[in-house]
Amino acid sequence: MSLNIIGISAHYHDAACCILQDGVLTAAVQEERFTRKKNDSRLPESAFLYCLEEASLSITDIHCIAYYEEPVKKLARQLWSGNKNIDFATFLNRDPNFVEKQLRNRLGYEGPIHYYSHHLSHAASSYYYSGFTNAATLTVDGVGEWATTTYGIANGKDLSLFEEVVFPDSIGLLYSAITSYLGFSVNSGEYKVMGLAPYGEARFADKIREMIISGPDGQYQLDLRYFEFLEGNKMYSSLLEELLGVAARKKDTKILQVHTDIAKSLQVVLEEILLEKAIYLHEKTGMENLCMAGGVALNCVANSRILKDGPFKKLFVQPAAGDAGCCLGAAALAHVSLSGEWMERRLEHVYLGPAYGENSIRPLLDAAGLKHQDFTGREDELLRQTAEKIAEGKVIGWFHGRLEFGPRSLGARSILADPRNPEMRDRINAMVKLREAFRPFAPAILVTEAGKFFDIDHASPFMLETCQVIADIALPAITHVDGSARVQTVTRETNAWFAGLLQAFYEITGCPVLLNTSFNVRDMPIVCSPEDALACFITTNIDCLVLENFFLEKEDLDAGITDLISSIILEKTLPELSPNVYTFI
């Protein structure tokens, strides 16, 4: 009999659901992709139903739901914190059995529910998908129940955590506090700080070091004088402004050199402490392999430093290393527990979300009345034409196959462009993605060509490592200010169309690299459905849209019509999301 396990992360940020069938991950998706609410934390209802449908299973076929944290322990920590936002009314809404009630009453699940601690779920989300037979695990994030950092060891199917740093001492919260101080949103703006760092000098590093004091073994402490997150009002205290001698940046104001210097200093200190703790972990476990997870593990610059300068020979970071990915870990833990077997299979790709075929796209294009080309049965021609458009300097919205799981677009829902064009980065940031000018873009390259263009000797399918650009040709649109790039290597086995497109572009230009960024605009989730993609295409300055076999080009469309659609879509938010507007209460 097959063993089917649902994994769920929810109720903090980035809710997600996955399904493991006999230890094989067959579907995983974040709820935000369906609800179109960035970082949606609500119970992943749509994602759950999608996982069942994708697996062709009934809810009666599910043996267990694995939940990514322990709600009672989490509540204890929240009550302990003295958070000022807890009053009598909110307290009465903090039912510790709320999670089970939701799983029963909202998802309709009748079977057993297994709860796993947040950081154990993180560790499992990396180790059980790494393909390693043994490893040390390091998890670092803001906070789970009590733990903020854990150290673990895994051998075969056995995984255990042997040490933890507990709240309020947290590298993740340090990073989030500085993120907030620099005027970005906590839980979503951290990667902007990472992108800002290479522009700065680490002249505030000593000040940052005053905020975090390393302790024995895996321990460290925050100097709480500089923080206020315990009270729940804001992340940092006014003493931080005194320490750094700079007023906190207000959101959407100009980014100054001093801000980039603070970002750089934070990055340097983060790398120092992670490296120090990685060395400790290696000494303690003697392992050659390291598995990392937690939001901090999405810091690909630090990951590369740990691999390059640390004692571990191999590093695996699960691509959805943040809380969304915890559902994978919880499911894996349940699988091991119920089957007594472990999952040796390495996660080869993250194309685990919904796909949409011709019977979804053709009616959409007909209904919308938009001119398009149909390449059904002529896919090679489609790839060739798309590559030519990119070579001409066009920006492409690329929609093909199953949606990616995790924060990165990896050639299923991507915006693609020519990396050789020196103006392309600014153009896409300003006119397509509608976001900050400093934000870097990443390259995708055929795996067979990667070593010739980047200083990398292994596959990097998930865009989670940085390396130096060593190409003979200039690639200004994807090369960061420090000469690095966050590279994605592409194979035909995992994404034949994307590899085919890279090949076609290579044949036309001699460059097997494409700029690859997520198919979304600022503060919106990555597109999921053809409707999402069409809406994003029309409301931005994307030149062409590939919707599976269909090709649309903006200049072929009536500008009056696209302007009208654009105004309809951009005005939609209130009426569509709040029925009260139309219904007059």
Added chain:
Amino acid sequence: MSIRPDEERKALATMLADTLASGSAGKEQVLDLFTALGYELPANRGTVKLPETTDHAIGIYTPSLIDGEIYYRRNESFRARWDRFADIDSIPPKRTSKRIVLLGESVARGFLLDPEYTPAQLLSTLLNSNTAGEELEVIDLAETNLSLEGLEKRYRECLVLQPDMIILFAGNNWRTDIEVKLQRDPLVQEQLAREVLGKQHIAGMKGIIEEVFASMIDTFLAGLHTQAVRQQVKLLFVVPEYNLMDYRSTAGERALTRLKGNGSQQWIQAMSKAKDLISVGEMAEAAIYAARMTVLDPTHPLGYELLADCKLAQLDLPGARIDLETARDCGLYFRTNSKPRMYRVIRDTILAKAHQYQLQIVDLPLIFSHHLRNELPGRTLFFDYCHLTARGLQIAMEAVACQVLAVLYGKELSPGLPAAAIHPDNEVNARAHLLAAIHNAHWGQGYEILFYHCMRSLDYGQDMKENMMRYCDMVTRRTSNMLCASYRELLLDFRHSRHFHAFRSHVKMKGFELPLVTAMTDALKHAGIGDPSEQFDTLRLEEHGITDSPINLLSSHYHVRSYDYYQGTRPAYYQSREPVSSFQLPVAVSGPVMLTLTLRVPAQEIGNGSALVRVNGTMVQTIMVNASWSDHVIWIAADQLVQGINELTIEWPIPFSDKGPELPTSLLFISSNTMLDKLFWVAGEIIRFSAIATPSKKSYIA
């Protein structure tokens, strides 16, 4: 700066979390631990504090100095709310003429006729055309969606305009205020739980809510009065009426109540009998069963509505009025997001307090009753549940004008210009009736009233035919309305309409809207414009027809009939709170169809029951169901299907329970959701329901 809490505190926090999780904690124990952690308990519950005006704004208007005088101008930063207000750029300083401010909600805006034709314009024209030498200024500050709390705020704001009189034409939206109070006030929730669940007295809920409601309204009126005396301003309250004849409860409002014993069985049997008897015109006997329904479940609107139908047929209009008002007031049981309406408790409280608070009253139920010579108000006066047609507004504003003149000048309205002579253009009426048809359809009203509004629309403007065609095209497609070319065409024609958003469907709730599409195509045919029904039947099959790829019948297209939704816990899957679920299967192929479904009957506490699956009225399968999910495959033979829409129904087993809704062990986490979930039955639930066309059962298995 944060201070690191100590370990003792950690032990306390852990103990509290564990105690809460155990589910059997005493309230005192929990609160002791809560306070030991340094958290404060709430102070004594008082009335909700109404916001003070601090920003000098009056709604969307803010003061600006022009030539040394203060004008209130529409502020750009409130642009998103402009279309909820009158289409007026600025409010000038008060001059010599007397000034009247009109406050209120969408009814006072003239919903569907606004901004071309509004109550304020009508009143101003009436007053200034019928008073010799007196000039009166009417300032329109009515705002769509305004709640009681918002009305209080607007009232305080508008006093700076130095009105001589303030007219409040409101009350329809106030259920939202009581709803907020119920959701936020755990002590009221506990009181309700003890009364309704503890005593198993569901009907008792209404009494408690009405008591809280009356107290809120009294507080509001007292506040109005205090300010009015201080500012020496006269107050006139226009009490709205409800469309008793032509707006009936929606599917959501008919959710089954959890009756004790075999009460639900008896209620459903009585309902079937009453409906059957009404269908054959046996009204006297039907009334007995309808009355039985109201006795078995006094919280359910359908019994009263059927009883009213019987009384109407017997020309017992006063009796029908009482029943229809009681049906209307079942909205206070919060089954669903019921449309705005004037509840009896609101009217009664205002009328009872009018003298005490020196309120002048225009009581529209009374005014309309006189006008209709005791007939019940319906489609001639109303577009929908509460919004008035031009005729309704004319009658209402004429009564208001009489009162205004009497109060301000001691005069009577002279018969110079009758209200009936002040009417909207045909184009405005044509659009309003088209929008009324759509709005009524979105809220579950039947074909007959939809057809009426479509016909009225075409009577006023034959050019509405194109818009009906566009609407039918848009709603028949799978694509979200906003991406449809037909939506763009509608937008171009309605671009100046502030009610354009009525063309949008709610998120994940787009349905076929078959009654409306049929009403539109029938109206077009009736008006001699042609019969486009085949065009849309074909398009529907192309877009939604069952093919050799599985179709998810739980997608909204196949079952949504109304935009209202249950107010308690809404799960990720399909849930029926009616005894029969209905799905529409568009079938283009000529072979059999295979259905795969996973369903359960959570209310079936005594074991297995039978769910009856019918297609086009013919039984195709009986499914054994119980409180746990079970998987089933159903084959529908080709000869049981018709080309086009097929009606598939699932008749759920009638719920039975020895017990009524029970009081939970702990009331710590009682919420309005928990309450509603305990009060109303779930007839059946489906988490998977797909359909696929297949050449034959044999070939599929092969």
